[in-house]
Each structure stands twice: as structure tokens, then as C-alpha cells.
Amino acid sequence: MNERQVIVYKDTYAMNSAVAYRAVLEMGDVIARRGRVDVALTGGRDSVDIYLKMASFPQKDLLDWSKVHLWWSDERFISAEDGERNSLQARQCFDKDVFSEGNALAEGHIHEMPADPRTPEQVASATDEENEEYLIRAAQSYQDEIIKEIGPDGHMDLAVFGVGPDGHYASLFPDRPEVLITDESKLVVGVSHSPKLPPLRLTMTNPFIRRTPKVWLFTSTKEKARAVSQALAGVDNPHVPSSFARGTEQTLWLLDKDAAGELQHV
Numbered sequence: 015m016n017e018r019q020v021i022v023y024k025d026t027y028a029m030n031s032a033v034a035y036r037a038v039l040e041m042g043d044v045i046a047r048r049g050r051v052d053v054a055l056t057g058g059r060d061s062v063d064i065y066l067k068m069a070s071f072p073q074k075d076l077l078d079w080s081k082v083h084l085w086w087s088d089e090r091f092i093s094a095e096d097g098e099r100n101s102l103q104a105r106q107c108f109d110k111d112v113f114s115e116g117n118a119l120a121e122g123h124i125h126e127m128p129a130d131p132r133t134p135e136q137v138a139s140a141t142d143e144e145n146e147e148y149l150i151r152a153a154q155s156y157q158d159e160i161i162k163e164i165g166p167d168g169h170m171d172l173a174v175f176g177v178g179p180d181g182h183y184a185s186l187f188p189d190r191p192e193v194l195i196t197d198e199s200k201l202v203v204g205v206s207h208s209p210k211l212p213p214l215r216l217t218m219t220n221p222f223i224r225r226t227p228k229v230w231l232f233t234s235t236k237e238k239a240r241a242v243s244q245a246l247a248g249v250d251n252p253h254v255p256s257s258f259a260r261g262t263e264q265t266l267w268l269l270d271k272d273a274a275g276e277l278q279h280v
């Protein structure tokens with residue numbers, strides 16, 4: 015198992031800028047090696063600023079965006095137009111108009127997790143069983159898309175994650191059964207009754223995330239300091255799901271000073 019590395023930046027601006035530069039450079043290296051790059055994106059408060067920085071001058075010109083495939087490690091299972099969707103927020107940052115011709119992100123390379131196709135009325139009156147059926151179908155459809163694109167044993171090249179104040183990452187929440195999934199054939203699962211709203215979500219699983227060569231977690235503010243120190247105090251602790259995060263080659267925790275505030279040896 016590779017060691018988790020912690021890098022502390024002086025503030026959130028420095029952290030977000032560093033994550034953006036690191037990501038663009040890493041993506042460029044992967045494209046140079048194998049002609050495309052598959053990246054799992056996250057949601058959360060720091061992600062939008064990071065994506066804006068990745069897609070702005072001069073970073074955007076450092077790589078061929080037409081070779082980039084964007085995926086999501088988790089998503090809120092709500093309507094496609096809902097501004098709370100992680101993918102919609104990211105799409106607004108990676109606004110295709112900012113890319114010059116020939117260098118643009120291809121629509122077919124933006125692999126969003128399925129949205130809830132139901133009307134608000136149908137959602138309001140749905141039973142747990144109905145919700146479960148929708149989630150199972152949606153998770154299977156995303157898993158099928160992953161397998162179609164990268165094969166049954168494939169993996170993301172890079173996965174970036176935010177971390178919640180409760181230590182969750184992706185939509186893997188403390189002490190929930192999804193955190194304990196070890197079945198390698200389950201790449202994506204549904205989450206119902208999520209402790210953080212909205213209650214219905216989709217998430218990549220730990221076994222799939224842990225196939226990724228490079229896994230980076232970024233987080234900021236004092237509010238996250240306890241979760242960060244608990245995650246880094248041990249591994250595979252279901253009370254702190256982000257302690258499961260691991261890349262096959264590299265696991266980086268990129269923090270601002272406040273989020274690192276409760277770490278012992280930094």
C-alpha cells in the first residue's frame with residue numbers, strides 16, 4: 015500500500031490553484047502516454063473554483079481537451095436541470111466556449127451519472143421500493159457506460175474528491191452499508207436516505223475508486239479539520255469513509271492550513 019501524502023497550502027486560494035495545475039499537468043501526462051485520460055470529478059464547495067481554474071487561461075491550453083473524458087464519482091439523483099447536480103456545476107465551469115476549435119471538450123466525453131427522470135410529484139409520492147428500483151437501474155446504467163468505455167477491469171486515471179465535515183467522500187457516508195462494499199464487480203451503487211440532502215444519490219464504490227492510480231482529496235476550512243485528522247489517523251475506518259480513499263500509485267491529501275489544523279505532525 016502506498017503511503018498517503020499530505021500537502022498543506024497557506025490558504026484555500028493556493029490549494030485550489032495547486033490542485034488545478036496538478037490536475038491539468040497529470041491529465042496531459044496521461045494523454046501523452048495513452049492518447050486519452052479518464053478523470054473522476056467530485057462535487058462540493060472547493061470543486062467549482064478548482065474546475066474554473068483548470069478551464070481558464072493559461073491552464074486550459076496546457077492539454078488537448080478533446081482527449082479528456084470526464085466522469086463523476088458521485089451525484090445527486092435529482093432532475094437533470096437541478097442546479098445542485100455536481101455535473102451541472104462542473105459543466106458551467108468547463109464551458110465549452112472557452113476552448114479553441116480542435117481543442118474542445120467533446121460532448122460525448124462528458125459522462126454524467128443518470129438524473130432522476132421523474133416529475134417532482136412522482137418523487138414526492140414514491141415509496142422506498144420505487145426509489146430503490148430507480149437507483150439500481152441508474153447505477154447499473156452508469157456502470158455499463160464505464161465498462162463500455164474502459165472495459166470491465168478498467169479504471170479512472172485520476173480521481174479527485176472533496177471531503178465532508180463528517181469525513182464522507184464521494185457519496186460514501188459514515189457507517190453506511192455502501193462504505194463496506196468489497197465486491198469488485200460493483201463499480202457504482204445507489205444511496206437512499208443519505209444523511210446529507212438530497213436523500214437519493216449515486217456513488218462509485220471503494221473497490222472501484224481504489225483501482226485508480228492517482229487519488230487526490232482536497233479540502234479546506236476549520237470545519238473540516240476534525241474529519242481530516244480522523245481520516246488520516248487510520249485506514250478503512252467506516253466511521254470516516256475518506257480513510258478508505260487510496261490510489262494504486264499515489265494518494266494525496268491537499269489541504270489548506272485550516273483543514274490541516276488538527277493534524278499532529280504537519
Ligand SMILES: O=C1O[C@H](COP(=O)(O)O)[C@@H](O)[C@H](O)[C@H]1O
Pocket residue numbers: 056057058059060088089090100175176177178179182183184185210
Ligand atoms: O455531497 C457532497 O459532499 C462532498 C463534500 O462537499 P463539501 O461542500 O463539504 O466540500 C462532495 O465531495 C461530494 O461530491 C458531494 O456530492
